[in-house]
Structure formats: C-alpha cells, structure tokens
Amino acid sequence: MKRLCTILGIARSSFYYWRRTAADRAARQAADAGLAARTRAVHRESDGTYGVPRITAELREDGERVNHKRVARVMRSINLAGLRLRRKHRTTTPDPAAAKAPNLIGRDFTARETNTKYVGEITSLPLENGKFLYLATVIDLASRRLTGWAIADHMRTDLVVDALATAERTRGSLAGAVLHTDHGAAALTLPYSNGLTEDVNTRTKRIAR
16 A cells, blocks of 8 residues: 555545545535436526525425535536526606505515515516517515516516415415515515515515616
8 A cells, every 4th residue: 555655645644534434425426426317406496596595495394404505616617507687777667647655664674484574576588689578576585585477578567476476375375475576567466466465565675786
C-alpha cells in the first residue's frame, strides 16, 4: 500500500481516511439520489417553473428535512432550474372608479400558519414576436408555496379569478384567508367573480414603478 500511494502521489493517511469514510459517502450519495428524485417530481409538477425556494418549501411541507443550499446543490447536479421571469413590462393599471379594499395585512408579509395569508401577483412573459403572456400567481406566505396560477394573453379579471380558483382547489377552501394583491382592477374584483368564495379578502398596495 505504501508503494501504491507513492506511485499515485498521495499520502497514506489520505487513502486510509478515504477508505474509512467510504460508507458515509455512499450513504450521502444515496440520500442525494433520493432527494434528486423527489426534487424532479416537484419540478415536473410545477411545469418546470419552481426554483430553489419553492421546491424547498414543497419538500419541507411534505416532511423533508432539507435546506435551500442542499436543494440548490442537488438541482445543479441534475441540471434543473426554475423559470426566471423578467418584470419590466407594467402589469397593473389602476382603475380610478374601483373601490379600494381595506389594508388587512399591513406590512406584515409573514404568516405562522398555512392557508391564512396569500399574495397575488401578475408577471409579464415577453414573447419573441414582441407580445406578452401574463402569469397570475397566488403564493402562501407561510410555506411560500405556489398554490394557484393561471396564464393568458390578457390581464382581464378572469386571469386572476382562474389563479385564485386553482388555489382554492389546491387548499380545499380559502375560508378566512387574506389575499394581498397589486393595485389593479383585475385583482380588486377577484373574490366576487365567478361564484368564488367571498371569505377571501383583498386589499390594494401602491404600484411598484
């Protein structure tokens, strides 16, 4: 063994350490392989949109004890990435005639329990032809989970209503929940459209410029 280590140019202590820790390395590799499989499943279920934060939240919600650094490392190893969105296109247009909803959330964008506080947002997705698609999302502030989403080529009320309806199907009920939305007419009218539950309250916030 001494001669072999000399030929390979490594210290015998390094070789013995490598051999002594072989079982631990194998266990870590097996654990990473299992995590990679579960990460792929979450990524696939999100249609390739989830990145590290949301995949980590999903895994934790399923009982996985994992942090975002490990998820990021595993995602890099299997060439997975979330959808990166550009937000240059203005997606909210205030309606002067729309009634303003009360501020139910203030500046507290945290929640101790799931299905109590949500944020809604519309993001523009630029296309090669110069046009846009619009992605409406509903995110749980406790778990950071994307619970509802919808995509369309318009920003009419139906887009946000569809995203909220998806969130309602995901959770089973949104009774008593608070939804914080952009200052736009589409978001303002969503809890009263298409027969959706009226237990979801909305508020407005200043438009980001």
